[in-house]
Amino acid sequence: MFRCIGAMALLAIALSAATLQAAAATDPLLHKPAPSFVRNDLNHQRVDLAAYRGRVVLLSFWATWCAPCQIEMPRFVAWQSRYGSDGLQIVGVSMDDDDAPVIALTRKRKVNYPIVMGDEELGTLYGGILGLPVTYLIDRNGTIIAKFKGETSLSDLETAIQKALRGR
Amino acid sequence: MQGKQIVRFIAFVAVAAVLYAIPQARAQFSGAANSASASSIPASALIQPDALNGLLKPDAKEKPLVLQVGSHVMFDQAHIPGAQYAGPGSTAAGIQSLESLVASLPKDKSMVLYCGCCPWNRCPNVGPAYRRLHDLGFTKVKVLYLANNFGDDWLGKGFPAVKGK
CATH class of the missing domain: 1.20.5 (Single alpha-helices involved in coiled-coils or other helix-helix interfaces)
Structure with missing residues (x-):
């Protein structure tokens, strides 16, 4: 009887683990160098992805009209404050069609990391950003180590950041 | 014990x-x-990706007018062949652009709206665009059901797409 219950419990744990795994999507860019780009951010400061080598980068593709992105943004602001001195750099890429709503929202939310405007070229560089949000985690060597798509578990994402900051 | x-x-x-x-x-x-959300669209107005793909085949009798009602940046990266960009349904400018596009069309024109920016029940665009066309009296409007997003549910399933404006 208890063997049966134990087997059921193991099955339940395996199923829930599989569900969590599904949230962290696979991608051809995974374990490859992050495609480099240089853009000016909303404050007209130069953002060169390659210049962040040595830091862990959270590259967030988002938009003002994307509801799940609005849930992520305050957490990203908190993480930039909390983990910035440990080597985390968050970079936002807005896939909005124009920058006016982006400037308004990021000011309102007091975003403390650079935001650049995305376009077809930048989306294609990352394999096509055809659904939001999409977040890449890039290690200190500039390699993409994880991709998160859609409504992601933010605690899973934070755990992945902490591991990357520890260099594992 | x-x-x-x-x-x-x-x-x-x-x-x-x-x-x-x-x-x-x-x-x-x-x-x-939220009455403007994609979830407010009646099930009878939804069309699945494989069904739409069938309607767009070269030998199809009457092809619907396909309108993308999401972001232009996404449309530029990939869109359904023959689709026209109508503007984001979540903005007044997008709805105005949609109205202009359909102004000269007969009310029984077959149309399919799609977006795929976000998971279905989070999409801010298809609900308002569908409702506007419905209010204008269009009777053959369907909305493409993309559960997760355009990348996963259209491109990822091997349906055709083209780049460009």
């Missing part, structure tokens, strides 16, 4: 079930609560 273990196991399963059910119920509720 054995009785306590059974009780602990049942409690564990019950807690796990509740933890699983809360986000599901929240998602269902948030979709139903």
Whole structure:
């Protein structure tokens, strides 16, 4: 009887683990160098992805009209404050069609990391950003180590950041 | 001893079930609560990706007018062949652009709207665009059901797409 219950419990744990795994999507860019780009951010400061080598980068593709992105943004602001001195750099890429709503929202939310405007070229560089949000985690060597798509578990994402900051 | 273990196991399963059910119920509720959300579109107005792909084949009798009602940046990266960009349904400018596009069309023109920017019940665009066309009196408007996004549910399933403006 208890063997049966134990087997059921193991099955339940395996199923829930599989569900969590599904949230962290696979991608051809995974374990490859992050495609480099240089853009000016909303404050007209130069953002060169390659210049962040040595830091862990959270590259967030988002938009003002994307509801799940609005849930992520305050957490990203908190993480930039909390983990910035440990080597985390968050970079936002807005896939909005124009920058006016982006400037308004990021000011309102007091975003403390650079935001650049995305376009077809930048989306294609990352394999096509055809659904939001999409977040890449890039290690200190500039390699993409994880991709998160859609409504992601933010605690899973934070755990992945902490591991990357520890260099594992 | 054995009785306590059974009780602990049942409690564990019950807690796990509740933890699983809360986000599901929240998602269902948030979709139903917003009348402009994609969830407000009647099921009879939805069309699945494979069905739309069939309607767009070269030998199809009457091809619908396909309109993308999301972001231009996404349209530029990939869109359904023959689709026209109408503007984001979540903005006044997008709705105005949609109205201009359909102004000269007969009310029984077959049309399919799509976006795929976000998970279905989070899409801000298809609901308002569908409602506007419905209010204007168009009778053959369908909305492409993309559960997750355009990348996963159209391109990822091997349906055709083209780049460009």
